[in-house]
Amino acid sequence: MKTLCAALLGLTFLLHAHAASPAPSLVVEQDQARILALAEKALFMPPDSLTQHPSPLNPGTAHEFFSMSDYFWPDPDKPDGRPYIMRDGQSNPENFNEHRKALMAMRDATSALSSAYLLTQDEKYAQKAVELLRVFFLDPATRMHPSLDHAQAIIGKSTPDRGTGLIDTLHLIEVPLSILALKDSKAMTPETLDALRQWFTDYTKWFVESTKGKNEAKAKNNHAVAYWLQVAAFATLTGDAALLAECRHQFKEVFLAVQLAPDGGFPLELGRTKPYAYSIFQLDNMAALCQLLSTQSDNLWTYTAPDGRCMARAVAYLHPYLADKSAWPLKPDIHAWAGWPVRQPALLFGGIAFHEDKYLQLWRTLKTDPQDFEIRRNNAITQPLLWTTLLPPSSPASAAAPKKPNVLYIFADDLTVRAVSCYPQASPWVKTPNMDALAAKGVRFHSVYMAAYCIPSRVSMMTGNLPHAAQGNFTGPQLTGESLKQEIAQHPFWPQRLRESGYRTGIIGKWHISSRPPALGIDWDTAIHWSKSLVNAYYYGQKMIFNGSAPTSLDGYSVDRHTDLAIDFMKALGSKDKPWFLWLCYSSPHKPADPAERHKGALAAVTDIPEPASMKLRDGKPAYIRDYGMPRWKGVQEAIRQYHECVMAIDENVGRLTKALQETDQLSNTVIIFTGDQGLAHGQHGLVSKKDAPYDAALCSPLIFSWPGHYPQGRVSEEPVSGPDMVKTLHEIMGLTPLASMDGTSLLPAVKDPDCKLARDAMLMTNVQNHMGERIPEGVKKTERIIARGGKGEAAMPDWAMIRSGVWKYVCYCGDAKEEELYNLAEDPEEIINLALLPAHRARLEQLRLACARQLRATQSGFSSGHYIDFFPLLKDLPAN
DSSP states (O other): OOEEEETTTTEEEEOOSSOOOSOHHHHHHHHHHHHHHHHHHHTTOOOOOGGGSOOTTOOSOTTSOEEEOTTEEOOTTSTTOOSOEEOTTOOOTTSOOHHHHHHHHHHHHHHHHHHHHHHHOOHHHHHHHHHHHIIIIIOTTTOOOSOOTEEEEBTTBOOTTOOGGGGGGGGGTTHHHHHHHTTTSSSSOHHHHHHHHHHHHHHHHHHHHSHHHHHHHTOSSHHHHHHHHHHHHHHHHHTOHHHHHHHHHHIIIIIIIIISOTTSOOHHHHTSSSHHHHHHHHHHHHHHHHHHHOOSSSOTTTOBOTTSOBHHHHHHHHHHHHHOGGGOSSOOOSSSGGGOOOOOHHHHHHHHHHTOHHHHHHHHHSOOSOOOHHHHTTOOOOOHHHHHHSSOOSSGGGGSOOOOOEEEEEEESSOOGGGSTTSTTSOTTOOOHHHHHHHHTEEEESOEEOOSSHHHHHHHHHHSSOGGGOOSOOSSSOOOHHHHHHHHHHSOOTHHHHHHTTOEEEEEEEOOOTTSOOOBTTTBSEEEEEOTTTOSOSSSSOEEEETTOSOEEOOSOHHHHHHHHHHHHHHHHTTSSSOEEEEEEOOOSOSSOOOOGGGTTTTTTOOOOOOOGGGTOOTTSOHHHHTSOOOOHHHHHHHHHHHHHHHHHHHHHHHHHHHHHHHTTOGGGEEEEEEESOOOEESGGGOEEEOOSSSHHHHOOOEEEEOBTTBOSSEEEOOOEEHHHHHHHHHHHTTOOOOTTOOSOOOHHHHHOTTOOOSOSOEEEEEOTTOOGGGHHHHHHHHHHHHHTTOOGGGGOOOEEEEEETTEEEEEEOSTTOOEEEEETTTOTTOOSOGGGOGGGHHHHHHHHHHHHHHHHTSOOSSTTSOGGGGOTTTTTSOOO
8 A cells, every 4th residue: 555645634544555646635625624524523433233123024033134126116006015116216115124224324324434544644534434344244243244135125026037126235335445445554454444345345256256246247227337346346456457357348348339229328327217327326336436547557537439439429418317307308207316425436546537527516516415215225425535545547647646735824904895896895996807807707795794893803803703702812911921821722723723733824914913923833834014002104104014024114105015925825835735724814904094105185075975875864773873973974985985096906916916825826726715804884874994893894804715616706705704705615625624613614615615605694704802811701891881871882882692684684782772783784785674573574683683692602601600691681581593
């Protein structure tokens, strides 16, 4: 075996005796979170075996596999229904399927566990997988006998030579790969590995020498393909070169030459009562044979029969109907039509083999892990990572493993969606061509709620927690010496693990976590940062700390100079073997807005800046909003012009960054993410240059993902986004496992398919203002004291929790006033009418109030004396479930 230093994972994989295929990065990118979730579930699965599921109809022993032929039903003309009669394509739901289900459950669990072991090298996954394998195959009291004499029995009829039942162990084809994945784990001892190989050797011997096996091998349809696919999988584990050679012969001389039509269809499958499902089943199994059997010298993917029949035609034939089932030219299948297609492996394997992105894009979007038994039993491949990592490359070009992507994460300061012209909220005079170009080559998110203040936004970025749940010391005087070391050790930031995984990490620009400077050599390889405590200069006259040095004056305009430093960072690392992550934090367009000299006055002629309706329409709002003074609109207009003149420099520098990646040949392997730490209101709800109230006009920032060739282009996702969501997304992009304590969910499914819905009912956001960690309780009390003294406006704003669910937004405030808000954003995007006050919306209000309580209670507490939910009288007593 050869050890592969897998750059795509930053881990060491022990692989098959060949260099790795370039495919794993694609599969890891798509499946990492899914694999780890399934593996964690499998850790608690009790070992299963055939002996736990006896059937009175089984003529063999408890160790022998038994099943009933799918399409055979009791004969209604016979008193006892025997012998059963056939109804082609119609599975009998009363059949005994428990042995099939036990085998599939074992396969599902061991495949997930072995895949998780490949990703993490965590022995707990290997230990559990080996336990399940031993119980199913090796332990004398529970092992399956290596034969299949009683599979697909026809009740009332003797079928000693009928080989149809051999297809029932098609779900074993992934088990040999799981065993190979675990080969060098501590749990897979040499004795256990030898015993498992011997079991599969014995089973293969029965498979090829029994009368049933010999008859099944000569079947004219999908049964023969399924038979030889099993033989190929078993021989891959046992190392039987002669059998592998025979499998290749069968593929070329029988399956391509006889079963495949010149147009790429499978005529015998198209003639069945379920032509769609059988065509998919046959194509997937043919693709799996190619994946198992192809080598650099004998590539079955590119093998072409003399008359032109080949796998390229087979995949091309079915692809349009997988993409659009309504275009299927034949009648719908008589059974389980609605369940197809799922994420068919032929699309993945064929997309990789033929470099066909449309196959890969479709594979990414189709549903995974079907629950319908009829669909499950016809899909034998559950973990593509095993099939793309452990098998030999099929062409010389595949010998070089791809790099993990670089990530450039651009973080503007107080940037509203209204400042980016590709967003519909922007005014017609707003022009940001470089940001728009990113969106045109990527995916943008419509509703983005990073945080309500600058510091909490950055703390969420470093911890993966919502502001109320982040534990640590984030504000106040800078820690030094032992205090700082202790804080870093007790509350580590996640870039430390990223750096340890093999990434070069960098932070350039605004830091703002005043108590804790960037940890050079722990979290960051490069740390060039500015905080307001150094000098209150957002644009000109900044001083920055370069990798721990004394503060140094930064000549020039901050956005330009931050970009210069970022380009230097990217150029320096562009030729290195390690991927890099750069968090580039502009301090613009934060107030007081100060445009670059070249942009000052550029928007002076803009007068079409209408007053927002919500500026005056504040009835029904909480007291602090009602009490805000009325802004002078002419002054607000001037602030808006200066703000957007600042944005012009950001847009120019986004173009510079993209150009630098292009010139250094890094653009194709760099994910560019553009966003802001939060939005900013300009008169909406009476707020001027404010970002802390729970309204979209104050909170929402842009968010754009761009990685051409990997992510869709010019698409929009309506899924709401929180700050912790971004952290989990970055983890998945860079192959890092998020901590269990982190909040949020990865956005990557929505990045890859902007039409998909994330696996959550609602998104939670909280605002603790700038009181974090152990300071949260005092912050709440401080606001209460201000309110008690008659304070008004921003100073009297209580902390709040917000839920976004579909078109609905719900907000609940701390304090005895028990204020709350409810908006239908589809009908009222300016959030003018507070539906929480209307009896007609009471049911919706109570539903979202309960959802908010449950989500809030599910998070950890940022302070030790209680939980944040205790400050919400409307939420704290609601049931947990």
